Amino acid sequence: MAHTILIVDDSPPMRAVIRKTIKASGYGDSLFFEANNGEEALSILRANWLDLVVTDYNMPNMNGMELIAEMKKDDILQAVPVLVITTEGSSQKVNEFLTCGAAGYVKKPFTPEEIREQIIAILGESHDEDDAAGSAEGCDF
């Protein structure tokens, strides 16, 4: 089943890397949206039905935590799972992400396997077998 996934990061190269990693993890037929920060992400979320939001934390205008907080206030958006991918690695910060409602957390730098494990835990196993097979030993960016 194709999924709709929103990638939120103020770094275009990082968005491209995350998209390629997710595609290579067996979700190659997903439809991807991209946003530079939390504000842009909310606009996209209010106009489209999404299965997953993958967000950075440290972004201008609205950071990843503020984005999750805004989503939790919304009756519809609160159901959309959020995976946080960030360089923030303190145990206190990780707890904050999970307490405020993140469905998962991956620390940068990440391996393709770490992303794949988290996405499967949230969305379930993909049936895109060809793509998934390529990710077993790391993905070819």
Next chain:
Amino acid sequence: MMKMTLQAALKDAISKVLETMFFSSLEFTDAPLPEEWKAWRRNRVLACRLEFTGPLGGSVTVLVPDLALAALAAGFMGMETREVTEDQLTGTMMELTNMITGNLFSIYDPETVYKLDIPRIIPVQEDPLRQDRAGSTVCFLRTTEGPMKVTITK
């Protein structure tokens, strides 16, 4: 457990970021090697700075000659070096600085939250190989793609 020195944590963070996300291998050197002077002197050098606050306040500055950075960006994004655009070059530089700084503090002091600013490209006005301010923590390294310098200034 004894706390790591800032320099040891910085070396760990740099290695982790470059090896995991840029598929690069590297070695640290005490100073730029003679054969690297050409790369530093004749190429455009890009610099990116990220300021941080917390129990320690200061900034991390990363300097990379443009040809080395283009090769790193290509490895990061999975493309050919000649295809890398200027925006991708600066975007990669900012993300590299962000990841090194974030990892530095999660290795050096994992129980404490440091507030990281947004990385910004800064002009290289002075000789990148000049002596740094006393008290700075400096790492010179040689990667597969070329040389790099990372400085923590408090």
